[in-house]
Amino acid sequence: MEQGGWQARLEALFAPKPVDLLLLHDALSPLTRLAVFCDGKCLYEAEPGLFSAEQDRAFFLYADSEKFRRASWEMLRG
Numbered sequence: 001m002e003q004g005g006w007q008a009r010l011e012a013l014f015a016p017k018p019v020d021l022l023l024l025h026d027a028l029s030p031l032t033r034l035a036v037f038c039d040g041k042c043l044y045e046a047e048p049g050l051f052s053a054e055q056d057r058a059f060f061l062y063a064d065s066e067k068f069r070r071a072s073w074e075m076l077r078g
């Protein structure tokens with residue numbers, strides 16, 4: 001099923017509460033990944049413990065990207 005199909009089904013299921021659907025992939029930024037795993041709710045887990053393992057991975061990817069985020073911020077500030 002396409003992302004739009006999932007979105008429509010979830011919105012119908014959880015109405016009137018809003019639904020934000022994000023499909024995870026390797027190109028997702030560490031900042032977005034961390035926000036998803038800190039604030040998001042797991043609706044499906046392919047194997048037990050996967051969500052928890054990905055939470056840990058998201059934190060370490062975010063921590064590892066700190067020097068790049070800092071450099072970008074410094075360039076923007078001038």
